[in-house]
Amino acid sequence: MSAQNNSGLQPPNTSAAPAPSRFRSGMMGRLLTPGLVVILVAIIAAMIYGATGGAARREAWYTVLLFVGLASSLNILLGYTGYVSFGHIVFFGFGGYIGFFAIYQLGWNLLPASLLGGAAAALLALGLGLAILRLRGAYFALATIGINEAMKALVINIPALGGPNGMVLNFGIYASYGGAAQAQWTVYWATAVLTLMVVLTSYIVKKSKFGLGLMAIREDEDAAEVMGVVAPRAKTWAYVISALFPGILGVLFFFKASNIEPAAAFNLNRSIELLVMVMLGGQGTVLGPILGAGGYQLLRTTLLTSDLALFGLKIKDIQLAVAGLLLLIIVLFIPVGFIGWLRSRSTRLRRWLE
Amino acid sequence: MILEVKNVTKVFGGLTAVNDVSFDLEEGQILGLIGPNGAGKTTLFNCINGIYPLTKGSVIFRGQQLNGLPTYKVADLGLARTHQIVRPLNELTVRENVMVGACFGRKNMGLGQATEVADEVLAFVGLDKRAGLLANSLNVAQKKRLEMARALAAQPYLLLLDEVLAGLNPTEVTGMVDTIRKIREQGITIIMIEHIMHAVMNVSDRVIVLNYGTLIAEGTPAEVQGNQEVIEAYLGDPDLAERLLEEERG
Ligand SMILES: Nc1ncnc2c1ncn2[C@@H]1O[C@H](COP(=O)(O)OP(=O)(O)O)[C@@H](O)[C@H]1O
Ligand SMILES: [Mg+2]
Numbered sequence: 182m183s184a185q186n187n188s189g190l191q192p193p194n195t196s197a198a199p200a201p202s203r204f205r206s207g208m209m210g211r212l213l214t215p216g217l218v219v220i221l222v223a224i225i226a227a228m229i230y231g232a233t234g235g236a237a238r239r240e241a242w243y244t245v246l247l248f249v250g251l252a253s254s255l256n257i258l259l260g261y262t263g264y265v266s267f268g269h270i271v272f273f274g275f276g277g278y279i280g281f282f283a284i285y286q287l288g289w290n291l292l293p294a295s296l297l298g299g300a301a302a303a304l305l306a307l308g309l310g311l312a313i314l315r316l317r318g319a320y321f322a323l324a325t326i327g328i329n330e331a332m333k334a335l336v337i338n339i340p341a342l343g344g345p346n347g348m349v350l351n352f353g354i355y356a357s358y359g360g361a362a363q364a365q366w367t368v369y370w371a372t373a374v375l376t377l378m379v380v381l382t383s384y385i386v387k388k389s390k391f392g393l394g395l396m397a398i399r400e401d402e403d404a405a406e407v408m409g410v411v412a413p414r415a416k417t418w419a420y421v422i423s424a425l426f427p428g429i430l431g432v433l434f435f436f437k438a439s440n441i442e443p444a445a446a447f448n449l450n451r452s453i454e455l456l457v458m459v460m461l462g463g464q465g466t467v468l469g470p471i472l473g474a475g476g477y478q479l480l481r482t483t484l485l486t487s488d489l490a491l492f493g494l495k496i497k498d499i500q501l502a503v504a505g506l507l508l509l510i511i512v513l514f515i516p517v518g519f520i521g522w523l524r525s526r527s528t529r530l531r532r533w534l535e
Numbered sequence: 536m537i538l539e540v541k542n543v544t545k546v547f548g549g550l551t552a553v554n555d556v557s558f559d560l561e562e563g564q565i566l567g568l569i570g571p572n573g574a575g576k577t578t579l580f581n582c583i584n585g586i587y588p589l590t591k592g593s594v595i596f597r598g599q600q601l602n603g604l605p606t607y608k609v610a611d612l613g614l615a616r617t618h619q620i621v622r623p624l625n626e627l628t629v630r631e632n633v634m635v636g637a638c639f640g641r642k643n644m645g646l647g648q649a650t651e652v653a654d655e656v657l658a659f660v661g662l663d664k665r666a667g668l669l670a671n672s673l674n675v676a677q678k679k680r681l682e683m684a685r686a687l688a689a690q691p692y693l694l695l696l697d698e699v700l701a702g703l704n705p706t707e708v709t710g711m712v713d714t715i716r717k718i719r720e721q722g723i724t725i726i727m728i729e730h731i732m733h734a735v736m737n738v739s740d741r742v743i744v745l746n747y748g749t750l751i752a753e754g755t756p757a758e759v760q761g762n763q764e765v766i767e768a769y770l771g772d773p774d775l776a777e778r779l780l781e782e783e784r785g
Contacts, residue, residue, distance in 0.1 A: 211646065390638050390646050397635045400624035407584065407618075408685060409610030409639030465626075 211388055216535030220467055224249070224380055227475065228373040236365070243369050243437075245478045250376035250430050252458040252470035253383045257423040259456070260464035261392055262416055263399030264314070267452055268325030269427065271332050274446030276302035276428020277435040278342055284436060285348045286341070291358065295371070295432040302428025303421045310417035317402070326449065333447035347442030355439075368437040372430060379426045384467045384535065386422070395419050396465070450501055454481075457504045460511050463518025467535045472519060477507070536595075537562040537693055537724050538583070543592035545575070545582050545748075552578040554748035555592070560693075565715070565725045567739030567756070569732075571768060575748040576728045577619050580695050584616050585609045597692060613641040615691035617682035619698045619728070625671035629662055630654065632670050632681055633688045640689020652688050660684045660714060676703050680711075687718065694718065696727040700734055712738055736760060744768065 227249070231242025255269045280298030283289040289297070313324040337345045358364040386392045394415045397405035406412050435441040454477065462473025481500045515522050524531050538560040545553040553575045560566050568576050581587045583594050585606040594601040601609055615636070624632050630653050637649035637656075644652065657663045660680040665673065673681060679699050686694055696715070700708050712734050719725060729735040735742065736756040744752040744759060746768040752759050759765055 208647075390649075393631065393635060393638060393646070396627055396631075397624055397639075400626055401622050403586075403606075404618070404622040404624065405635065405639075406606045407586070407610060407616060408636050409607050409641075409643075409689065410635065411607045411639075 212385065214535060215533045216468070217384060219533050220380060220384060220471065220535060221377075223468070223471055224373075224377050228377070231373070232369065236362075239365070239369055241479075241482055243372060244482070245475050246369075246373050246376045247430060247434065248455070248458060248474040248478045249471050250372065250379045251427055252455050252462075252474035253376070253379045253467070254423045254426045255455050256459050256464060256467075256470045257383055257386055257395075258419055259459055260466070260470070261387065261395040261399060262419045263402075264416065264420075265318075265322045265456070266325040267322050267449070267456065268327075268329035269423070269455055270448060270452040271325070271329040272302040272306065272424040272427040273431040273434070273451075274329075274336075274443075274448075275305055275332060275431070276424075277431025277441055277446050278336060280428075280432025281348055281350075281435045281441045282342060284354070284432075285350060291367070291371075291432070291436055294436075295429045298432035299425045299429035302431070303425040306420045306424030307417065310420040314413065314416045314420060329447050329449060329452065333443045336443045336446070343442070345443060347440060347445075349440040350436070352439065365437060368433050372433050375426060375429055375433070380467065380471060382422065382426075383470075386419075387467055387535070391415065391418070399465070453508075454501075454504050457508050457511075460516075460518055461507060463520035463522070463524075466518070466520040466524070469518050469520035477504070536560065537597055538726075539593075539595040540579075540583065541593045541595070543579065543582050543594065544590045545578055545587055546590045551748050553582060553745075556745070556748075556750045557592075558743055558750065558753060560724060560726065562692075562724050563719070563722060564740040565719055565727065565738055567735040567742040568726055568728045568745065569730070569735055569742060569759075570745035574745040574768075576745055577697055578748075579745065580616060580697055580726075580728065584614055584695065607639070610640055610689065610691075611643075613689075613692035614695070615640060615686035615689040615693075616695035617679070617686050617697055617699055619701070621675065621678040621682050623670035623673065623678050623681055625669065627670055628667055629670055629673065629681060630657065630666040633657060633684045636685035636688035637690075640691065642690050649688070652690075653684075656684045656688045659687070659717070661710070676707055679703070683714070687723075691723060693724045693726070696725060696729075698728050698730060700729055700731050708734060732760075 227242060227246060231239055231246065251273065255266065258264050258266055276298035279301040280294040283294040283297050284291065309328060313321060316324055336342050342348065352361065355361040355364040358367055394405065394410045397408065397410050398412050398415060402412055435446070458473040458477045459470045460473070461477060462471065463469025480503070484500045484503060511518065517525060520534050524534050536559045540556060540558050543553055543556045544551065556579060568579070570576055578587065582589055583601070585601060585604050585608070589602060596612060596614055599612060624635065630650070633653035633656055634646070634649040637644045637652045638646065654663065654666065657666050660683055662677060662680050662684060665677065670681060683696070683699055700711055703711060708731060715725065715727065715738055727735065727739070739756055742754065742756050742759040743750055744765050751768060752762045752765050
């Protein structure tokens with residue numbers, strides 16, 4: 182019948198031209214926004230600044246870029262899809278282990294080993310996604326913690342991965358990367374470029390039909406499915422994408438550190454800090470995790486290197502206390518995070534703050 | 536037949552919310568679904584579009600069995616619905632809400648086309664001026680329109696409307712009834728659950744009546760309105776009985 186050939190629902194006055202819309206100019210027009218410029222400038226500026234002040238500055242900004250990448254990847258799951266993961270670091274650790282193993286035992290080069298680590302993390306997410314993405318809310322969050330701890334216990338019991346002691350690279354291995362100093366620079370640039378790729382991916386996802394489906398799931402998963410969003414598939418893809426990059430970043434990180442061990446690879450504290458970074462900057466925005474991770478990481482470095490004492494007591498792991506306090510403040514007062522708050526304040530700013 | 540509902544039964548624990556309900560629906564018609572509160576109307580919708588698995592019976596939509604299909608599959612086949620208790624995607628804009636319907640409904644549109652369709656549909660339901668606002672900023676009447684716009688943007692063959700007139704003032708009701716007629720003119724088949732009798736009787740080609748989960752009457756609006764069993768069913772719901780009687784008087 183006629184519904185079949187219906188070309189589109191017309192408003193009563195079909196003679197009027199359709200109102201111009203900000204999406205009309207096609208895919209490129211949709212992607213090229215002032216907000217993208219801000220994002221690119223932020224990352225590239227950080228990348229260059231970190232590279233132009235010697236080894237100490239490079240080290241500080243390496244961790245900033247690393248956490249921007251990790252937080253932005255978490256944001257695809259947490260911010261867009263609305264699934265809170267306390268165990269995101271498992272992909273960093275697992276990918277790191279697989280890649281490290283390839284370098285250490287199989288003699289692979291860093292590049293293929295990194296890609297292997299990413300693929301391993303993505304595959305892990307694919308398997309996990311099918312199993313635990315059916316859980317909602319707190320159940321999912323708890324499952325992610327369980328997986329991180331289970332993975333740590335598993336690795337401790339695998340002798341080939343070095344058991345509880347992990348693995349240590351022979352320093353000579355850096356020779357084929359132009360020496361240890363050069364290898365550090367290589368990892369810095371690789372991480373910087375990868376972080377740029379994570380952020381671009383995050384941006385493209387947000388602007389895509391896929392991203393619209395994820396955000397619909399975040400707002401009301403059942404209603405989204407009633408409208409036709411294939412939530413199980415979309416969630417799984419979101420999980421896989423958000424796991425891929427931490428896997429690669431993990432290989433680079435542990436290669437740079439020249440050793441890997443279970444406690445460092447599957448560190449739940451890091452996972453919680455990632456959550457703080459995303460929520461501090463603004464979950465569901467692209468710029469939020471960048472600023473959140475950058476700000477938090479710089480603060481963290483300051484706290485770690487200063488002799489801060491409270492009532493004469495030196496507080497161990499003070500950055501974690503600060504993280505907890507920050508999380509409390511965000512959840513209580515600005516649940517949308519810094520960028521989310523700015524966006525809600527001004528429509529004019531919204532174009533610039535994606 | 537666009538829809539064949541055969542012996543559909545839904546039991547919750549010990550409660551039979553829908554009891555052996557059967558009816559057919561011809562393409563292009565508007566079917567009114569009435570009955571007192573708690574009669575099982577919404578549950579019947581939930582059985583049709585796959586939110587609940589059926590305890591017994593089957594639903595056939597355009598020749599295809601829907602039993603056991605997830606809701607997104609049902610949407611893909613061209614069946615869209617609204618929710619009695621509105622479910623806006625709060626932190627998305629009104630336009631984006633409607634785009635979700637367009638992007639993931641029967642036509643699986645790309646973002647560009649979905650935007651155009653969303654703007655058309657929003658103009659059609661009178662929400663075009665609010666397209667850029669967040670959905671949670673709308674009032675209830677507007678949220679009902681948004682539910683309808685999302686469903687329409689999917690360009691479905693069959694549209695299930697669950698009390699879209701409830702809570703609207705008389706002017707809004709008239710406007711909405713007008714909209715529903717226009718939707719039918721597009722060739723979309725409609726089942727509407729409604730409490731406002733004159734509206735349902737005015738706009739429906741046929742009416743079915745549920746009471747305690749059982750289908751107690753079926754026919755043209757005039758036939759159903761004169762049915763003794765229907766009037767008695769509504770007497771169990773004093774509020775509605777009064778309204779029904781009032782309408783008969785005046
Ligand atoms: N998910 C559910 N679990 C248990 N009982 C339910 C559920 N949904 C509806 N019911 C019950 O089924 C009956 C019919 O409800 P409903 O379909 O909402 O009625 P109506 O839409 O006609 O007002 C009511 O008694 C209601 O309490
Ligand atoms: Mg109901």
